[in-house]
Amino acid sequence: xxxxxxxxxxxxxxxxxxxxxxxxxxxxxxxxxxxxxxxxxxxxxxxxxxxxxxxxxxxxxxxxxxxxxxxxxxxxxxxxxxxxxxxxxxxxxxxxxxxxxxxxxxxxxxxxxxxxxxxxxxxxxxxxxxxxxxxxxxxxxxxxxxxxxxxxxxxxxxxxxxxxxxxxxxxxxxxxxxxxxxxxxxxxxxxxxxxxxxxxxxxxxxxxxxxxxxxxxxxxxxxxxxxxxxxxxxxxxxxxxxxxxxxxxxxxxxxxxxxxxxxxxxxxxxxxxxxxxxx
Numbered sequence: 001x002x003x004x005x006x007x008x009x010x011x012x013x014x015x016x017x018x019x020x021x022x023x024x025x026x027x028x029x030x031x032x033x034x035x036x037x038x039x040x041x042x043x044x045x046x047x048x049x050x051x052x053x054x055x056x057x058x059x060x061x062x063x064x065x066x067x068x069x070x071x072x073x074x075x076x077x078x079x080x081x082x083x084x085x086x087x088x089x090x091x092x093x094x095x096x097x098x099x100x101x102x103x104x105x106x107x108x109x110x111x112x113x114x115x116x117x118x119x120x121x122x123x124x125x126x127x128x129x130x131x132x133x134x135x136x137x138x139x140x141x142x143x144x145x146x147x148x149x150x151x152x153x154x155x156x157x158x159x160x161x162x163x164x165x166x167x168x169x170x171x172x173x174x175x176x177x178x179x180x181x182x183x184x185x186x187x188x189x190x191x192x193x194x195x196x197x198x199x200x201x202x203x204x205x206x207x208x209x210x211x212x213x214x215x216x217x218x219x220x221x222x223x224x225x226x227x228x229x230x231x232x233x234x235x236x237x238x239x240x241x242x243x244x245x246x247x248x249x250x251x252x253x254x255x256x257x258x259x260x261x262x263x264x265x266x267x268x269x270x271x272x273x274x275x276x277x278x279x
Contacts, residue, residue, distance in 0.1 A: 028077050035073050039066055046118055105160065112159035113142040122162075122169065127238050129168035130161060136238050150238065170237050176209065177237035181247050184225030186261040191218065191226065194260060198230040201250035207243040208232040224265045 043062050116122055117140070126137045128147065135147030135155040147155040170177055181202075185194050195216045202214035214232040221227075230251075234243055255262060 028074065031073060031077050032070060035069065036066075039069065049120075105158070108160035108163070109143040109158050112161075112163050113140070116140060116145070116159060116162060121167070121172075126172060127170040129170065130157060130165055133157075134170075134238075150241065175235050175237075176233055177240070178231055178233055179237065179240045179244060180229050180231040181244050181251070182219075182227065182229050183248075183251055184222055184227045184262060185255075186263040187226060189226060189260055193258060194226075194228060197254040197258060197260065198228060198251065201247050201254055202230050202232045204250055205232070205243050205246050207234045207236070207246075209234065225263045 039062075046062075122128060122137060122140065122145065124137050124140060128135060128137060133149070133155055135149045135157075137145060137147050139146040143159060145157040145159060147157060149155050183198070185191075195218075198216045199214055202208050208214060209232075212233055214230060217229045217231065219227045219229050230247070232243075232247070234240060252262075254260075
């Protein structure tokens with residue numbers, strides 16, 4: 001038994017500065033096994049409420065992070081056991097700094113992708129608006145989010161933009177959204193008639209839901225017009241421009257039918273002649 005303990009404590013030189021004993025290796029293995037168990041528990045807790053596809057994506061990222069943690073544990077364990085790993089620390093630090101600077105944006109995208117998967121702030125099928133661009137989410141990857149715009153164009157969004165910009169999720173509260181159409185009428189128009197016609201135009205559209213029913217707001221006294229907004233609810237905000245266009249066509253028809261004028265800006269120009277020879 002004494003010989004066995006002597007063997008465990010026997011030191012082996014690896015290079016000029018690194019000295020390792022079998023006991024150090026055993027302790028390192030035990031620490032790695034404990035770390036593996038803890039990381040497995042953390043992974044299960046983080047992915048317990050995620051859909052199956054998101055769990056797979058999270059496991060891929062987590063596997064990379066796990067090996068990075070293993071390297072840190074390896075170095076810290078040997079250092080705490082008295083093994084001189086200064087050279088390894090220096091080389092690793094320089095390598096990690098170089099990689100971090102080169103892949104900074106990539107890491108930001110991946111970390112943001114993990115946040116999206118865990119936080120569940122964006123789902124496939126959601127309609128989002130970011131940096132003035134609107135699209136329906138088709139796929140959420142670790143580095144990018146793939147969305148389709150209203151014009152059926154593919155929009156590739158780097159995930160780090162979610163951390164740097166305000167994200168508008170149009171459908172997180174449900175598929176129904178409140179849309180509106182704005183119009184101005186000439187001063188002197190019958191505002192109650194205008195309200196009636198606007199409601200009629202909104203209710204005539206099959207996309208407009210009965211509940212909540214359309215409403216009309218008298219929004220402002222403009223420079224050249226009395227401004228109104230007709231608000232209505234639809235189930236597909238991604239294609240809101242089509243019912244909005246139909247309502248505008250109907251408003252124009254009803255206004256012409258009832259002699260309601262949509263004004264255009266008008267200006268009075270006064271010309272002052274300062275040349276006395278023209279008098």
